Amino acid sequence: MKKALIIGSGLGGLSTALRLSSSGYKVTILEKYSKPGGRLNQLRKDGFTFDVGPSFMSMSYELDELFRSTGEKNPVTLTELNPLYQVYFEGGSRPFRIWKDPDKLEEEFNDIEPNLGTKVKSYLRKAGEFFHDTEDKVVKSNYENVLDYLLKLTRVPLKHLPYLFRNMWKEVERSFDSDEVRIIFSLVAFFLGSTPFQTPAIYSLLNYTEMKHDGYWKVEGGMYRLVEELVRILERKGVEIHYNTEIISAGSSNGKLFSLLDDKGKEWTSDIFISNSDAASFRGKILGRKNFSEKKLDKMDWTLAPFTIYLGVKGRMDGLMHHNYFLGKNFREYADKIFTSSISPRKPYYYVNVSSKSWPESAPKGCENLFILCPVPDRRFKPEWEDKNELADNIIRDLSGRVNFDIEKNLMVKEVWSPVDWEKNFNLYRGSGLGLSHGMTQVGGFRPQNQDEKFPNLFYVGASTIPGTGLPMVIISSRLVLEKIEKEYGRNLS
Numbered sequence: 001m002k003k004a005l006i007i008g009s010g011l012g013g014l015s016t017a018l019r020l021s022s023s024g025y026k027v028t029i030l031e032k033y034s035k036p037g038g039r040l041n042q043l044r045k046d047g048f049t050f051d052v053g054p055s056f057m058s059m060s061y062e063l064d065e066l067f068r069s070t071g072e073k074n075p076v077t078l079t080e081l082n083p084l085y086q087v088y089f090e091g092g093s094r095p096f097r098i099w100k101d102p103d104k105l106e107e108e109f110n111d112i113e114p115n116l117g118t119k120v121k122s123y124l125r126k127a128g129e130f131f132h133d134t135e136d137k138v139v140k141s142n143y144e145n146v147l148d149y150l151l152k153l154t155r156v157p158l159k160h161l162p163y164l165f166r167n168m169w170k171e172v173e174r175s176f177d178s179d180e181v182r183i184i185f186s187l188v189a190f191f192l193g194s195t196p197f198q199t200p201a202i203y204s205l206l207n208y209t210e211m212k213h214d215g216y217w218k219v220e221g222g223m224y225r226l227v228e229e230l231v232r233i234l235e236r237k238g239v240e241i242h243y244n245t246e247i248i249s250a251g252s253s254n255g256k257l258f259s260l261l262d263d264k265g266k267e268w269t270s271d272i273f274i275s276n277s278d279a280a281s282f283r284g285k286i287l288g289r290k291n292f293s294e295k296k297l298d299k300m301d302w303t304l305a306p307f308t309i310y311l312g313v314k315g316r317m318d319g320l321m322h323h324n325y326f327l328g329k330n331f332r333e334y335a336d337k338i339f340t341s342s343i344s345p346r347k348p349y350y351y352v353n354v355s356s357k358s359w360p361e362s363a364p365k366g367c368e369n370l371f372i373l374c375p376v377p378d379r380r381f382k383p384e385w386e387d388k389n390e391l392a393d394n395i396i397r398d399l400s401g402r403v404n405f406d407i408e409k410n411l412m413v414k415e416v417w418s419p420v421d422w423e424k425n426f427n428l429y430r431g432s433g434l435g436l437s438h439g440m441t442q443v444g445g446f447r448p449q450n451q452d453e454k455f456p457n458l459f460y461v462g463a464s465t466i467p468g469t470g471l472p473m474v475i476i477s478s479r480l481v482l483e484k485i486e487k488e489y490g491r492n493l494s
Contacts, residue, residue, distance in 0.1 A: 001026040002489060005260065005268055007247050008276030008427075010038025011471055012462035014230045015066055015478035016274055021237040022070035023482065023491045029239065030260075030268065032246040036231050038276070038426055039433075040471070042224035045413050048312035048369045049362040051223040055353040055371065056081065056216045056323065058209055059472035063226075066475050075229035077220040079358075084216050085323035087184055088402050090347070095324070098184060100211050113178045120211070123175040123185070127208035130160050134205070138444060139467045142480050149445020163204070164440065168196035171204050183331050190351075190375060192469060193303025193434035195335035200440055218322065222355055222362060246427075247277075250286050257455040260286075272457050272485060279448040279460040280436055281429040287454075301439050302432035303469065304338065304375035305419035309392050311370040312363065312413030317354065319403030320368070324352040326402060340381045344391040350374040352399065367412065372399070378419060379430040385418035392416045435464035443468065450477065451484050459485060 039053035083097040106117035186196035188206040284292030356363040419431025452458035463469035
């Protein structure tokens, strides 16, 4: 049996391990953190359970494909979210619920955006055409080089060309009249760790996937259940996972990667290596590539960093749903400054997930668990976060006022993670939450490739390689890596 060594146990690494072990490879995973899952992790404290990072699943059929293609039954139960989420605008008299049904959505916004149902159908029709014209040709495709990528782009109908020359905000401006609706339809840019003023209009396809094509799904019992079930299957298949093991250097021989050295001095050898660490920073930090030196990495465009707060609260918070957004009045000004500010935002925009609304067992009886995410600049712009508790308290006060509930008075658990913590725990470059951003010069064939340019037996999976960031994208990434490995090394099944 050929051996495969995977660095990192994020969803990309676990998915690749499942595919390779099902293809006959002997698989070992090395993980820096004390638990599997990478950013898809879990925090437990004083009877409260929190999903650390991702809190919903889109393009759920990619998860089904992963298990189906490996001969496994999907072990988790998914429940569709509808409404998808609710949005609080600063100073607003009520939150807006975001429904998949255009008629319900029109009723929700009838006082500020007349005829919204018709506008939404037109907007999603165009976004859907673009999605289906690119999904198989571009998104789910391997590239040999940039030229190969550009040639595949020529297969996309020319009617979609205008998408390449507009940002997402320009796209929603063309389709809707009120700022509130424009902002809501551009929120998907934040899922990519960016803002609609930096995100290309091509990502309006995410509006189509959330509101029409497949929607958003929650994993019964919490998102970490997916990691637990994957690990259970992998252990049954004989996959070994070693925790608290950080790779610090690599050794090569005869033009191939030969070994990896961990922080305890142990050498790991294999036939094939797959990095689920960041595809760009791994090349620089571990392989010492000049094209990925720290100086050059800092000049690349990275996604925003996560600032996260985990709260255990006594009492039921009726003003919150499973998914909630809290926005201010200065959207354009905020978005322009958020990438490069060296100070904590005074009027932060943030997302709140309350999984106890769906699974009461994630909090003690009569309590709620709150996961709050505020996108902030990465550590290139704000290296230190001594003021993290000040920002957390600012957000908690703002949230308390908006939902008319005194969180501080009823607080039982409080844990705050700044970009420093995220970088330390999960090896995120400069604390960037989702790796390289998705500008036109960093998508498709312009992203770091999933097969190393020097060592043919080294591959990459995850957010900073193709096709990009997000749970379904890294599952697709694992399939693309498997295709390249099997093309190079074949299957090991007898």
